[in-house]
Amino acid sequence: MKENFSKYIIIGAGLSGLTSAYKLFGQGVSNFTVLESRDRIGGRIVTQDGIDFGATWFQTHHEAVIELLNELGIEKYHQYNKGKSVLVYSTMAPEHYFENDPNTPSAYRIKGNSQALIHALAKPVLDKIQTNTNVLSISETEEGVRVETDRGLFYGEKVIVTIPPKIATRISFSPELPVEVGVVMDKTHTWMSNAIKVGLTFKEPFWRNKNFSGMLIGQVGAVTELYDHNDAENSHFALMGFVNEGLRDTSEANRKQRILDYLSKYLGPEVLEYLTYEEKDWSKDKHTSCETIKSIYMSPSYGNPVFDKSYLNGKLRFSGAETSLVHGGYMDGAIISGINAAQKIMG
Numbered sequence: 001m002k003e004n005f006s007k008y009i010i011i012g013a014g015l016s017g018l019t020s021a022y023k024l025f026g027q028g029v030s031n032f033t034v035l036e037s038r039d040r041i042g043g044r045i046v047t048q049d050g051i052d053f054g055a056t057w058f059q060t061h062h063e064a065v066i067e068l069l070n071e072l073g074i075e076k077y078h079q080y081n082k083g084k085s086v087l088v089y090s091t092m093a094p095e096h097y098f099e100n101d102p103n104t105p106s107a108y109r110i111k112g113n114s115q116a117l118i119h120a121l122a123k124p125v126l127d128k129i130q131t132n133t134n135v136l137s138i139s140e141t142e143e144g145v146r147v148e149t150d151r152g153l154f155y156g157e158k159v160i161v162t163i164p165p166k167i168a169t170r171i172s173f174s175p176e177l178p179v180e181v182g183v184v185m186d187k188t189h190t191w192m193s194n195a196i197k198v199g200l201t202f203k204e205p206f207w208r209n210k211n212f213s214g215m216l217i218g219q220v221g222a223v224t225e226l227y228d229h230n231d232a233e234n235s236h237f238a239l240m241g242f243v244n245e246g247l248r249d250t251s252e253a254n255r256k257q258r259i260l261d262y263l264s265k266y267l268g269p270e271v272l273e274y275l276t277y278e279e280k281d282w283s284k285d286k287h288t289s290c291e292t293i294k295s296i297y298m299s300p301s302y303g304n305p306v307f308d309k310s311y312l313n314g315k316l317r318f319s320g321a322e323t324s325l326v327h328g329g330y331m332d333g334a335i336i337s338g339i340n341a342a343q344k345i346m347g
């Protein structure tokens with residue numbers, strides 16, 4: 001048997017790849033390898049200082065997320081939204097305040113942050129995941145597939161590619177994929193790859209103490225959306241939100257200053273007493289993005305039928321949030337595609 005051979009190879013240790021790995025393992029399959037280019041698992045799910053810099057929320061209709069959390073024994077809780085929220089719709093008009101309807105439940109968050117889901121999925125299969133391994137090419141061989149990486153060659157019978165389609169175009173496939181598949185991959189916007197998140201931690205939840213919900217909404221300022229980001233136990237205090245993409249190309253110091261000015265204007269000078277301040281611009285992360293982030297709010301269409309077919313004579317399948325027809329782009333889509341891919345590759 002060839003060195004580095006496993007029956008199945010999963011490329012990408014994000015939510016989709018880890019769901020496939022977890023499901024394969026649950027079906028008694030243990031002969032597989034997960035190859036991940038980053039030095040960490042989780043992909044677009046990453047938590048730092050108790051702040052989710054990637055995926056955060058889900059709703060009641062995200063049934064695959066809820067089912068998987070239940071299966072893994074992970075609790076969910078509601079996004080905090082009590083008290084006054086701030087709406088800034090013009091720089092010339094005064095801000096508006098509103099209260100969220102207590103009868104309309106807010107979105108859910110994951111107890112232990114979104115990373116809890118990633119860690120629970122990976123736990124039984126950790127020894128099968130190889131990080132720092134960038135896949136460069138995938139070729140069909142007589143017996144299966146050959147995957148070339150910057151850490152050597154890997155062989156398998158079949159492969160699941162969970163890399164966002166847009167950046168999977170960097171991989172060379174042999175034989176080449178049908179032209180229309182390449183065209184669709186290239187046109188499939190990677191959901192949220194243009195987002196810039198900011199997160200701040202505090203000694204006290206000063207906004208709650210002042211009867212603010214922490215919600216600050218408006219397209220005209222340095223931060224377009226901000227939310228309370230305390231943990232489920234209300235023992236770790238944080239605010240998290242999305243930075244106005246107009247500030248992407250300004251200097252780091254200037255952006256930070258403008259964000260702090262904006263937040264302290266509407267929530268109070270206590271903002272300046274933060275313990276930690278962190279930003280993440282996903283467009284600058286080569287494991288998620290490519291250099292062509294131009295338009296801000298695209299209307300992406302996901303789950304193109306080309307992703308439901310197999311390639312390389314049935315030896316390659318695509319998976320990942322953007323390949324899902326149901327809730328494409330979201331965690332729910334990533335999980336649904338991961339479950340489908342695991343089932344189909346075994347079938």
Ligand SMILES: Cc1cc2nc3c(=O)[nH]c(=O)nc-3n(C[C@H](O)[C@H](O)[C@H](O)COP(=O)(O)OP(=O)(O)OC[C@H]3O[C@@H](n4cnc5c(N)ncnc54)[C@H](O)[C@@H]3O)c2cc1C
Binds near residue numbers: 191
């Ligand atoms: C800022 C932000 C906020 C979000 N908010 C929400 C939210 O609130 N709710 C929600 O439902 N969803 C949200 N999402 C979307 C959610 O994060 C994704 O749907 C989900 O995490 C995608 O999982 P995935 O496995 O399909 O892809 P990814 O997480 O992108 O995983 C793909 C993996 O492939 C790896 N990879 C890339 N290239 C290679 C290569 N050449 N070789 C090997 N490995 C490679 C990557 O490093 C990555 O780990 C958000 C995303 C972002 C970025």
